[in-house]
Amino acid sequence: MMHAMVLEKVGLPLVYKDIPVPVAKGFQVLIKVKACGVCQTDLLIIDGELTCPKLPVVPGHGIIGRIVCKGATVGNFYNGDLVGVPWLGHTCGYCKFCLEGKENLCDKASFTGYTMNGGFAEYVIADIRFCIGLGAEYDSPSATALLCTGLIGYRSFSMIEVSAKNIGIYGFGQAAQIITRIAKLQGKRLFAFTRETDKEAQIFALRIGADWAGSSNESPPEKLDAAIIFAPEGELIPKALMNVDKGGQVICAAIQMTDVPAFPYHLLWGERSVRSVTNTTRQDNAAFFELLKNIPVHIQTEIFELKQVNDAILKIRHGKVKGSAVLIME
Ligand SMILES: [Zn+2]
Numbered sequence: 001m002m003h004a005m006v007l008e009k010v011g012l013p014l015v016y017k018d019i020p021v022p023v024a025k026g027f028q029v030l031i032k033v034k035a036c037g038v039c040q041t042d043l044l045i046i047d048g049e050l051t052c053p054k055l056p057v058v059p060g061h062g063i064i065g066r067i068v069c070k071g072a073t074v075g076n077f078y079n080g081d082l083v084g085v086p087w088l089g090h091t092c093g094y095c096k097f098c099l100e101g102k103e104n105l106c107d108k109a110s111f112t113g114y115t116m117n118g119g120f121a122e123y124v125i126a127d128i129r130f131c132i133g134l135g136a137e138y139d140s141p142s143a144t145a146l147l148c149t150g151l152i153g154y155r156s157f158s159m160i161e162v163s164a165k166n167i168g169i170y171g172f173g174q175a176a177q178i179i180t181r182i183a184k185l186q187g188k189r190l191f192a193f194t195r196e197t198d199k200e201a202q203i204f205a206l207r208i209g210a211d212w213a214g215s216s217n218e219s220p221p222e223k224l225d226a227a228i229i230f231a232p233e234g235e236l237i238p239k240a241l242m243n244v245d246k247g248g249q250v251i252c253a254a255i256q257m258t259d260v261p262a263f264p265y266h267l268l269w270g271e272r273s274v275r276s277v278t279n280t281t282r283q284d285n286a287a288f289f290e291l292l293k294n295i296p297v298h299i300q301t302e303i304f305e306l307k308q309v310n311d312a313i314l315k316i317r318h319g320k321v322k323g324s325a326v327l328i329m330e
């Protein structure tokens with residue numbers, strides 16, 4: 001048996017329980033969880049905003065841990081290997097999206113800690129083909145954020161045309177920090193937009209390399225070629241469109257957003273575009289970790305024990321977590 005925090009019913013706190021340790025079959029591995037991130041997506045699952053979770057479910061994606069047992073068809077990985085488990089847990093491999101290399105959109109995808117059990121437990125089962133092999137440098141709680149917000153941030157950033165020079169970011173959290181470092185390394189100019197009152201985030205953005213920081217109600221000193229919106233606020237879409245130049249892109253990274261207010265067509269005119277980012281592919285995952293080899297990313301974390309998940313969730317709800325919330329299992 002193992003300790004786990006279980007969502008038994010949408011809308012209720014997670015329950016600390018002893019449940020059977022799962023058995024790895026086929027391409028699955030049994031992973032002894034070292035750390036697991038807690039994020040906004042978990043809140044959406046608990047609150048029922050992301051509908052139809054497997055119930056009961058052990059939430060938690062962005063897991064790091066070591067393989068302790070493997071199914072018969074697992075090659076190339078061994079017991080003791082450190083692996084990361086992201087949100088995308090499985091895809092069908094034969095729907096039109098999978099066949100087009102867009103497995104992030106798979107019709108029959110499974111998601112870690114949502115439609116399959118996740119990392120709020122001592123052990124988790126994962127399909128090795130969707131895990132990320134990690135070097136010893138990732139044997140730390142902060143790696144969990146790379147596997148969640150980091151990956152989405154990377155995919156959002158990779159949507160931007162290579163020629164884009166001026167990049168705006170709305171909502172300056174962990175993903176934004178990672179992108180700032182990547183963008184600066186590529187010689188791009190970075191414009192950080194935060195809440196009007198969040199001067200602290202603006203100062204922080206400038207300190208880590210942003211060329212300009214201000215409120216999301218302001219216009220930057222130069223037109224943007226692209227903007228990424230991490231904040232889940234639909235009203236930011238027309239605001240960002242106002243600031244992007246002709247041909248510019250507005251990319252929405254949030255898994256859910258409040259309604260987008262009506263806006264005049266001229267904001268979109270000039271071949272501006274708006275698109276969302278949905279999950280990540282294994283190709284994104286590999287490319288992101290390859291890129292990280294050249295970019296030192298420091299992620300601030302706030303540590304919780306397994307039993308404290310409900311506290312972590314409450315703190316996230318009230319925006320009280322400094323950095324990323326991470327559960328530590330040992
Ligand atoms: Zn598919």
Ligand SMILES: [Zn+2]
Pocket residue numbers: 037038039040041042061062148149
């Ligand atoms: Zn997450």
